[in-house]
Amino acid sequence: MRALVLDRPGSFRVADVPDPTPRPTEVVVKVDCCGICGTDLHILAGEFPPAPYPLVPGHEFAGQVVARGADVAPDLPDGTRVAVDPSLFCGWCRRCRAGRGNLCENWGAIGDTVSGAFAEYVAVPAVNAYRLPDHLDGQYGAMAEPLSCAVHGVRRLGPVAGDAAVVVGAGTMGLLILQLLRHAGAGPVAVVDRVASRLDVARALGAAQAVTDASALGGARFDVAVDATGAPEAIETALGLLDRGGRMLVFGVAPAQAAIRVSPFRVYNDELTIVGSMAVLRSFGQAVDLLARGVVDPGPLLAEPLPLSGYGAAVDRVRGGQGIKWHVRP
Ligand SMILES: [Zn+2]
Numbered sequence: 037m038r039a040l041v042l043d044r045p046g047s048f049r050v051a052d053v054p055d056p057t058p059r060p061t062e063v064v065v066k067v068d069c070c071g072i073c074g075t076d077l078h079i080l081a082g083e084f085p086p087a088p089y090p091l092v093p094g095h096e097f098a099g100q101v102v103a104r105g106a107d108v109a110p111d112l113p114d115g116t117r118v119a120v121d122p123s124l125f126c127g128w129c130r131r132c133r134a135g136r137g138n139l140c141e142n143w144g145a146i147g148d149t150v151s152g153a154f155a156e157y158v159a160v161p162a163v164n165a166y167r168l169p170d171h172l173d174g175q176y177g178a179m180a181e182p183l184s185c186a187v188h189g190v191r192r193l194g195p196v197a198g199d200a201a202v203v204v205g206a207g208t209m210g211l212l213i214l215q216l217l218r219h220a221g222a223g224p225v226a227v228v229d230r231v232a233s234r235l236d237v238a239r240a241l242g243a244a245q246a247v248t249d250a251s252a253l254g255g256a257r258f259d260v261a262v263d264a265t266g267a268p269e270a271i272e273t274a275l276g277l278l279d280r281g282g283r284m285l286v287f288g289v290a291p292a293q294a295a296i297r298v299s300p301f302r303v304y305n306d307e308l309t310i311v312g313s314m315a316v317l318r319s320f321g322q323a324v325d326l327l328a329r330g331v332v333d334p335g336p337l338l339a340e341p342l343p344l345s346g347y348g349a350a351v352d353r354v355r356g357g358q359g360i361k362w363h364v365r366p
Pocket residue numbers: 072073074075076095096182
């Protein structure tokens with residue numbers, strides 16, 4: 037089969053590699069569509085410590101079951117269209133046993149630590165495959181993974197009904213979180229992003245205010261702030277927008293060595309809460325359901341998918357801030 041192979045940081049090629057064969061509890065998925073995200077850029081740059089090289093990346097994907105291991109339950113027959121939770125939790129470490137598999141001491145993920153879906157086929161544990169309804173195409177199905185991360189993140193904030201909220205960053209994750217916050221009853225929801233074209237999408241998806249700089253929010257204060265950029269300055273900006281008693285979700289992936297300045301007096305005196313959110317935790321089925329019911333619409337975020345040979349172009353477009361969400365159809 038053809039697959040995108042990262043031989044080492046910074047170096048990738050489309051190559052012929054052996055077709056995957058399923059282990060007893062796995063299915064092989066013929067990949068329809070696979071998204072590219074910030075994590076892929078980190079893996080490409082050699083800035084994602086768990087990633088081994090060579091690696092076939094790709095962790096946001098949907099496709100069709102074409103082969104099954106001997107022990108796979110019969111409800112995933114060949115031809116079943118699925119989206120796949122890439123999470124690989126060990127199940128036996130202290131955190132897995134405490135129900136926090138996303139913090140697994142032996143954490144792995146399809147496309148991050150083992151072969152992924154920038155390939156014609158990928159073998160995945162059958163329990164990670166979620167059936168897609170007929171009306172969701174593969175590109176929408178591939179949005180289940182980023183949406184499941186957003187669902188977990190918004191859950192980390194607790195109930196948000198009636199809370200004024202601000203989302204800093206109107207990329208894929210910010211725009212998914214905007215929709216989830218509104219669905220959960222938060223409002224008004226403001227969005228801040230330096231790229232004006234993204235603000236139009238934010239407005240179309242229900243942002244009450246969408247501005248290129250937080251100073252344009254007129255001094256408003258918020259019960260909930262979300263950083264969906266990972267940029268230290270943006271996180272400081274988001275914290276600065278919190279009202280007393282406010283909660284901050286650090287969702288964006290900052291560089292591992294980055295630091296921010298926080299006023300401990302404010303955290304104390306204003307009873308601020310700062311929470312983090314890491315990947316997917318019991319939120320994948322819900323993400324598929326939210327897409328299936330049209331509660332979250334990724335449509336305005338999506339660009340026309342590129343072929344596998346277009347991976348480099350997709351990387352350049354993500355880096356250049358062109359468009360919002362890019363997919364590859366292997
Ligand atoms: Zn991703």
